[in-house]
Amino acid sequence: MAILTRVDDTLTPERAAERLRGLSADVRAAVLLDAAGSLRGASDDDYDDAQALGDLARKLFEEVDRATRDWDTEPPEQVEVQVPGGAVFGSRTPRWTLVAVARRGALSSLMLYDLRAVLGELEGGPQIRRSRSAAERTPGPDTEEHAAEELPMPELGGQ
Amino acid sequence: MKEKRKGPLSRAAGLAEGMAATVRRMQREREPRVLVYDPAGYARLVQPEARGHDRIMEVAEQMLTQVAGRE
Numbered sequence: 001m002a003i004l005t006r007v008d009d010t011l012t013p014e015r016a017a018e019r020l021r022g023l024s025a026d027v028r029a030a031v032l033l034d035a036a037g038s039l040r041g042a043s044d045d046d047y048d049d050a051q052a053l054g055d056l057a058r059k060l061f062e063e064v065d066r067a068t069r070d071w072d073t074e075p076p077e078q079v080e081v082q083v084p085g086g087a088v089f090g091s092r093t094p095r096w097t098l099v100a101v102a103r104r105g106a107l108s109s110l111m112l113y114d115l116r117a118v119l120g121e122l123e124g125g126p127q128i129r130r131s132r133s134a135a136e137r138t139p140g141p142d143t144e145e146h147a148a149e150e151l152p153m154p155e156l157g158g159q
Numbered sequence: 160m161k162e163k164r165k166g167p168l169s170r171a172a173g174l175a176e177g178m179a180a181t182v183r184r185m186q187r188e189r190e191p192r193v194l195v196y197d198p199a200g201y202a203r204l205v206q207p208e209a210r211g212h213d214r215i216m217e218v219a220e221q222m223l224t225q226v227a228g229r230e
Binding site for chain 1: 194203
């Protein structure tokens with residue numbers, strides 16, 4: 001039984017964008033691209049819309065790389081673009097690129113943290129633990145360990 | 160040296176100043192801008208006059224339009 005639950009909870013590329021949207025109410029849409037820039041997951045069910053957003057996400061990082069290629073720093077890992085009416089946040093690893101369109105007023109630090117957390121989980125890091133409402137909780141002893149499971153923030157694994 | 164105790168008017172003025180500063184900070188954070196972060200998390204601003212800035216803004220705006228169109 002425990003093994004079945006574990007397998008079911010494993011984050012797959014197809015579910016990563018939806019997981020991000022589940023973490024933050026400020027995320028309006030998200031897409032996941034692989035290292036080749038192909039769409040691997042989207043929060044939206046409509047294939048054409050997801051594909052169009054994926055193309056733009058790939059273009060975004062291409063433009064970021066073009067703009068920063070002469071800088072004497074490492075290639076950017078994350079990007080934040082504030083535009084009238086909202087914001088776009090992106091984060092990447094050598095294997096994955098996750099980009100989210102967020103509502104106006106979304107907290108940058110939290111958005112970037114969530115993006116990195118989801119990518120971390122996708123790369124095999126520990127699963128993000130989310131707080132649950134009191135109604136969902138199973139009764140348990142009031143131990144520190146039990147309380148730690150109710151942390152309101154997702155955790156980054158192995159970083 | 161003892162700090163001078165503030166009256167109700169001074170306290171209200173202090174609160175108003177704090178709120179105004181918060182609003183200014185929130186507005187500043189929402190101003191159009193492009194920030195990139197290196198793997199250590201250090202942010203760097205892509206200056207508005209820098210090469211590629213306008214293209215990045217353009218792509219981001221297209222993404223927002225794309226999402227707004229289906230909401």
